[in-house]
Amino acid sequence: MVERGLKCSVVNCKFNKNLLCSAGSIEVNCDDRSIRASESEETCCDTFAPWYDEEM
Structure with a gap:
């Protein structure tokens, strides 16, 4: 099965x-x-929203 998504x-x-x-x-x-x-390194995802995990 091929997994789809971003x-x-x-x-x-x-x-x-x-x-x-x-x-x-x-x-x-x-x-x-x-x-x-x-190149891809010159791009960024501006949808990013931080999620903080106390274990990190």
Whole structure:
């Protein structure tokens, strides 16, 4: 079975559910707020919302 969904490896994001994004929608922007990126490292997920785990 192929698992579908948007992968997320940010373990302290409140939308991360078993390494998949559970947000209803996401916003991805360039790190420098321009409208062009040359590689994935120049982008960021602006939907990120921290979730704090006392065990972390």
